[in-house]
Amino acid sequence: MEQALKIHFPGKLIFSKGALDILCEDLIQSAPCKILIVTIDPLLASLNSFTSRLQENGFEVQLDTSIVNEPSFSDFNNLLGSIRGFAPDTVIGIGGGSVLDIAKLVAAQIDNTQSLEEIVGIGNLKQRNKKLICAPATAGTGSEASPNAILVDDSDNQKKGIISPFLVPDAVYVDPLLTISVPPAITAATGLDALTHCLEGYTNKFSQPFIDMYAFEGMRLIGANIVTAVKDGRNEEARTHVAMGSLLGGFCLGPVNTAGVHALSYPLGSLFHLAHGLSNALLLPYVMQYNLSAAPKKYAEVAIALGCSPEETPEKTALKGIEKIREIIRECGIPAKLSDLNIPEDAIPQMAEDAMKVQRLLKNNPREITLSDAIEIYKSAY
Secondary structure (H helix, E strand, O other), X not given: OOXXXXXXXXXXXXXXXXXXXXXXXXXXXXXXXXXXXXXXXXHHHHHHHHHHHHHHXXXXXXXXXXXXXXXXXXXXXXXXXXXXXXXXXXXXXXXOHXXXXXXXXXXXXXXXXXXXXXXXXXXXXXXXXXXXXXXXXXOOOOHHHOOEEEEEEOOOOEEEEEEOHHHOOOEEEEOHHHHOOOOHHHHHHHHHHHHHHHHHXXXXXXXXXXXXXXXXXXXXXXXXXXHXXXXXXXXXXXXXXXXXXXXXXXXXXXXXXXXXXXXXXXXXXXXXOOOXXXXXXXXXXXXXXXXXXXXXXXXXXXXXXXXOOOOOOHHHHHHHHXXXXXXXXXXXXXXXXXXXXXXXXXXXXXXXXHHHOOHHHHOOOOOOOOHHHHHHHHHHOO
């Protein structure tokens, strides 16, 4: 089945150690304006000189650190209400995926007549008038390069996606050094989330050769460096390679997007508040095993990207790739089973029903996943 290749990449991309200094210089060269920075408390100390320099050069800066967990509609509406009086011209997100997703939506919604509920889904957001800049502080979600923002809807506790070209930032500044302070558990979960973006983009039913280039290289970079980044967080080379892999994973999200792993991981987040990256990492090998029969050649190529040597058949090579993923997960200290996280087994039918609502991702999976299939995958992961 043919699907048009549509690409909306950020207008400008800077990937460099010290990228925030470059962002500061770039902003100072433009006319002073009002800037909202959405970030997190642990980053405030390292942003001090950045915000001070902007203020010295005539910029009005307001900081918001209200987003601490995976955000909900009400978190977003509260933030939007609190900054309406400030009326920023530019919104900068500096943080993990939740912070970037919120920054993207704030830039779009601050003067939009559409309500949040009206823009949920694919292509419903019709505008963004404020400048949007993203700087990721984790190597994981790829949100800085994607048209996606994910929020939990308080009304039904389901994760909802807002997907629109208007959510792609005008400029992205990736500084791998910002990820140095990220603790091992978060480094592991976010890195494996990024690996899943690349892997699901590559094995996608609607995969595209243009995106496969990014996906393959992203898998190669993350696969070879994630364990080092987790075990030796100050290793700048490993951090840099994982940050680049995460960015490449972000490039996969708009044109192709993710599939079964992400669809099945959403209920773990909404029902049990499991971190998004952790739930993806945990489910990844089980969904790969399920999908293998539908795309043995693609999964064999995944194994090659992860550093495995080819076997006599694609199926055997692909199996080595699944084993390699299990090994990476183990070495990163990620739990291997749902039962390790005290998820009750009797929640599986509800999780499967909730996963079935994420058809925008399930339709991309190389092998169809029905309700009974979803139950079996969860059981295998239990």
